[in-house]
Amino acid sequence: MTVAVRFENVSKAYMDHRFLGxxxxxxxxxxxxxxxxxxxxxxxxxxxxxxxxxxxxxxxxGRNGAGKSTLLGLIAGVLVPSTGRVSVYGKVSSLLELGAGxxxxxxxxxxxxxxxxxxxxxxxxxxxxxxAIVDFAELREHIDTPVRFYSSGMLARLGFAVxxxxxxxxxxxDEVLAVGDFSFQAKCYDxxxxxxxxxxxxxxxxxxxxDVVRLCDEAHLIEDxxxxxxxxxxxxxxxxxxxxxx
Numbered sequence: 001m002t003v004a005v006r007f008e009n010v011s012k013a014y015m016d017h018r019f020l021g022x023x024x025x026x027x028x029x030x031x032x033x034x035x036x037x038x039x040x041x042x043x044x045x046x047x048x049x050x051x052x053x054x055x056x057x058x059x060x061x062g063r064n065g066a067g068k069s070t071l072l073g074l075i076a077g078v079l080v081p082s083t084g085r086v087s088v089y090g091k092v093s094s095l096l097e098l099g100a101g102x103x104x105x106x107x108x109x110x111x112x113x114x115x116x117x118x119x120x121x122x123x124x125x126x127x128x129x130x131x132a133i134v135d136f137a138e139l140r141e142h143i144d145t146p147v148r149f150y151s152s153g154m155l156a157r158l159g160f161a162v163x164x165x166x167x168x169x170x171x172x173x174d175e176v177l178a179v180g181d182f183s184f185q186a187k188c189y190d191x192x193x194x195x196x197x198x199x200x201x202x203x204x205x206x207x208x209x210x211d212v213v214r215l216c217d218e219a220h221l222i223e224d225x226x227x228x229x230x231x232x233x234x235x236x237x238x239x240x241x242x243x244x245x246x
Contacts, residue, residue: 003089004170004201005052005075010084012045012070044070046225047084052218054090057192057202059212059233061240062222068205071222072172075203090169090201093119095160104148108139108158111147115162129165136187137161157184164191171195173204209237209244 045067052058060068073079074086076094102111112133116126126133134143137157147155163171173192192215195202206212212219212233219236221229229239237244 002054003051003087004054004056005089005203006085006087007048007050007074008085008087010045010048010074010081010086011043012067012074012079013043013082015042043082043225045074045222048227049084050220050227050230052201052203054201055199056217057196057204057215059204059206059216059219060222061206061212061219061236066222067225068222069174072174072203072205075170076172088170091120092170092172093163093166093168094172095163095174102147102155102159105146107146108137108143108150109134111158112162115159116166119163119166119168121166125166133161133165136165153184160184160188160191164195168200170201170203173202173206175205175207209241212237 048071060071062068070079072094074081075088076092077088078094103114106114109130112130113123113126117123134140137154137160139154139158139161142150142154147158150158171192192202196215202215204211204216216233218231219233220227221236221240229236
């Protein structure tokens with residue numbers, strides 16, 4: 001089975017900007033101290049190496065702040081590693097924050113085109129699937145309204161509709177199954193299951209143990225910014241949350 005995602009000794013660090021806490025004036029007065037902040041000091045992820053096989057569904061679990069969303073951002077290409085190499089083989093669509101790429105002054109229809117282009121799809125392809133996207137989102141009556149007037153649930157439905165109808169090869173999901181009402185969540189699960197059945201690759205972050213066990217072929221536990229356990233989802237969840245009965 002071919003590889004969809006490969007991490008080779010990947011670390012991600014951010015610069016410590018505490019010297020800017022007092023504003024521009026404080027930064028100017030402390031210019032001599034700025035030199036020691038030139039190198040990244042806060043590591044979010046350290047020395048990660050793994051492969052995700054094409055056609056599998058893989059989850060990353062761990063407590064808040066462990067680096068899970070940063071890892072998804074590296075796969076999506078919105079972040080670059082500080083050290084190491086990230087290789088992704090295939091067209092990626094990300095459900096990292098539904099509606100985050102929408103412009104509030106544009107209509108739903110205009111934002112579908114914009115969001116699709118940001119995700120890397122051709123405009124002709126987006127227009128060809130526009131009706132299917134609108135129908136999936138159940139927003140036909142509001143599609144020509146600026147999205148500043150949309151509720152958070154409407155934005156979530158529109159964002160998921162765009163991604164789910166454009167046939168990515170690798171789907172990145174960050175807690176998206178936890179948003180929306182019951183019917184929207186049911187649609188999410190249906191899309192995920194169809195995508196899996198068609199041989200798509202899914203990389204997800206979820207705090208729902210039942211979702212990880214039910215949907216995933218493999219899981220990785222991140223603690224202290226490193227992968228500390230990998231394997232069958234049920235066993236990894238037991239390592240992560242031994243008090244759960246699953």
